[in-house]
Amino acid sequence: MKIILYMCITANGYIAKEDDNTNWISGEEWDSYSKMIRRAGCMVVGHRTYDILTKQPEFSELSAVKVVIVSNNKVTIISENHVIANNPASAINLLKDFDEVIIAGGGKLNSSFVVEGLVDEMYLDIEPLVFGKGIQLFSPADFENKLELIETNKLSKNTLQLHYKVLK
Amino acid sequence: MKIILYMCITANGYIAKEDDNTNWISGEEWDSYSKMIRRAGCMVVGHRTYDILTKQPEFSELSAVKVVIVSNNKVTIISENHVIANNPASAINLLKDFDEVIIAGGGKLNSSFVVEGLVDEMYLDIEPLVFGKGIQLFSPADFENKLELIETNKLSKNTLQLHYKVLK
Numbered sequence: 001m002k003i004i005l006y007m008c009i010t011a012n013g014y015i016a017k018e019d020d021n022t023n024w025i026s027g028e029e030w031d032s033y034s035k036m037i038r039r040a041g042c043m044v045v046g047h048r049t050y051d052i053l054t055k056q057p058e059f060s061e062l063s064a065v066k067v068v069i070v071s072n073n074k075v076t077i078i079s080e081n082h083v084i085a086n087n088p089a090s091a092i093n094l095l096k097d098f099d100e101v102i103i104a105g106g107g108k109l110n111s112s113f114v115v116e117g118l119v120d121e122m123y124l125d126i127e128p129l130v131f132g133k134g135i136q137l138f139s140p141a142d143f144e145n146k147l148e149l150i151e152t153n154k155l156s157k158n159t160l161q162l163h164y165k166v167l168k
Numbered sequence: 169m170k171i172i173l174y175m176c177i178t179a180n181g182y183i184a185k186e187d188d189n190t191n192w193i194s195g196e197e198w199d200s201y202s203k204m205i206r207r208a209g210c211m212v213v214g215h216r217t218y219d220i221l222t223k224q225p226e227f228s229e230l231s232a233v234k235v236v237i238v239s240n241n242k243v244t245i246i247s248e249n250h251v252i253a254n255n256p257a258s259a260i261n262l263l264k265d266f267d268e269v270i271i272a273g274g275g276k277l278n279s280s281f282v283v284e285g286l287v288d289e290m291y292l293d294i295e296p297l298v299f300g301k302g303i304q305l306f307s308p309a310d311f312e313n314k315l316e317l318i319e320t321n322k323l324s325k326n327t328l329q330l331h332y333k334v335l336k
Contacts, residue, residue, distance in 0.1 A: 011292060011315060011332065012305045013181025111300060122298075124179060128315040128332065130290075132279060133308045137180045140301045147179060147296040149326040158317040162328065164179065164296065 003092065005103040005110060006036055006123040007137055014134035015105055020052055028156040029125045033104075034061050036123065040100040044091045046109035047071035053104075054078050068094050070109055088113050107139040115143045119166050122147065128158035171260065171286050173271040173278060174204055175305055176293040182302035183273055188220055196324040197293045201272075202229045204291065208268035212259045214277035215239035221272075222246050236262050238277055256281050275307040283311045287334050290315065296326035 007015055008022070008029050016022050037043050043065055045053065050069045053059055067082040068091040069075050075084055085091035088109075095101050103113050113119050124137075147164040155161050175183055176190070176197050184190050205211050211233055213221065218237045221227055235250040236259040237243050243252055253259035256277075263269050271281050281287050292305075315332040323329050 009181075011181075011290070011330065013177075013179075114298070115300070122179070126330070128317055129313060130282070130306065130315065131312040132283070132306055132310055136304075138298065138300055142300055144299040145297060147298065147326070149296055149328060152320065152328065158315070160317060160320065160330065162179065162294070 001096065001099060001101060002120050003101050003103060003113070003118050004040070004121045004123065005113065005119045006033060007105055007110065008033065008125040008127060009137050010129050010131060011126055012130045013137050014131060015107060015137050016135040017131060018133050018135070020048070020135070024127060024129055026127060026156060026159055029127060029159055030058060032125060032155050032161065034058065037062055037065055037102050037104070040098060040102045042066040042068070042095050042098045043102040043104045044068045044070060044109070045104050046106050047073060047075050049105045049109065050075065066095065070112070088116050088118055092118065107135050107137060111138045111141040111143070114138060114145060115141050117168065121150070121166060122164045124162045124164070125155060126160045126162065169264065169267060169269060170288050171269045171271060171281070172208070172289045172291065173281065173287045174201060174291040175273055175278065176201065176295060177305050178297050178299060179294055180298045181305050182299060183275060183305055184303040185299060186301050186303070188216070188303070192295055192297055194295060194324060194327055197295060197327055198226060200293060200323050200329065202226065205230055205233055205270050205272070208266060208270045210234040210236070210263050210266045211270040211272045212236045212238060212277070213272050214274050215241060215243050217273045217277065218243065234263065238280070256284050256286055260286065275303050275305060279306045279309040279311070282306060282313060283309050285336065289334060290332045292330045292332070293323060294328045294330065
């Protein structure tokens with residue numbers, strides 16, 4: 001099984017504004033993200049990302065996808081495809097029949113997976129903007145990972161996708 | 169005059185570890201940075217970056233460069249080419265005879281320049297690593313800038329340079 005972190009970031013590493021706003025993410029980026037998740041057939045998100053993502057109209061594209069929400073709080077599940085896990089290892093165990101698993105935010109969830117050395121690859125789609133306050137790709141935690149740049153793709157004139165392998 | 173922010177970052181937007189460590193920056197990245205600064209003939213840095221940069225042996229490559237340190241504290245100047253300014257506008261005024269000015273960190277200085285709308289272009293060299301705690305490219309502040317991706321360059325197999333125009 002390959003565990004892939006897939007996130008859209010600003011050029012200075014934010015995944016959302018302080019109020020969770022991600023309306024600066026382009027349609028081309030969403031299409032790439034959606035396609036990758038549908039190919040994998042499953043994704044792992046935190047509670048807050050789940051609540052935001054499932055409220056977006058585009059989420060209907062992902063109706064067949066198995067979603068694992070990592071949370072220790074009560075989560076209101078909106079589909080029978082969606083299940084809850086208490087920690088990263090349990091989430092992965094629930095998805096053991098999949099070849100690829102997409103880790104899709106937010107910053108706290110992303111950190112919990114890299115801290116445990118569970119991420120094999122990262123796709124970082126860089127939108128052409130910077131802002132000064134927001135939610136970081138990885139919420140502050142003790143880890144360090146060297147990466148290998150596998151490839152870069154232009155998703156549009158100004159949006160660049162970096163594809164990295166995590167060296168272990 | 170063109171004001172260019174030039175920084176090396178991790179794939180998640182840090183410019184240094186918490187203890188100012190930048191030993192993860194590659195020789196190829198330094199060479200690109202050094203060349204750009206020598207071409208411009210001048211650079212602007214914050215007090216902490218000045219103290220760190222001038223202690224590095226490679227700094228001798230930049231001995232002919234005019235350095236403006238933006239600081240309201242006492243700074244120990246090590247060359248007659250180096251001068252102090254109290255704020256971004258004064259720093260730029262001291263460099264009005266140059267065609268290009270390089271803004272070179274740290275995060276607080278970078279933020280002070282973008283908040284005032286002074287940056288025209290950004291070069292972001294992305295080293296192939298992520299770590300979980302450190303100094304952000306821009307210290308948290310209220311600003312937002314849309315960018316246009318001018319070009320990308322590979323500085324080495326795994327180090328990518330993104331060159332952006334700041335849209336105003």
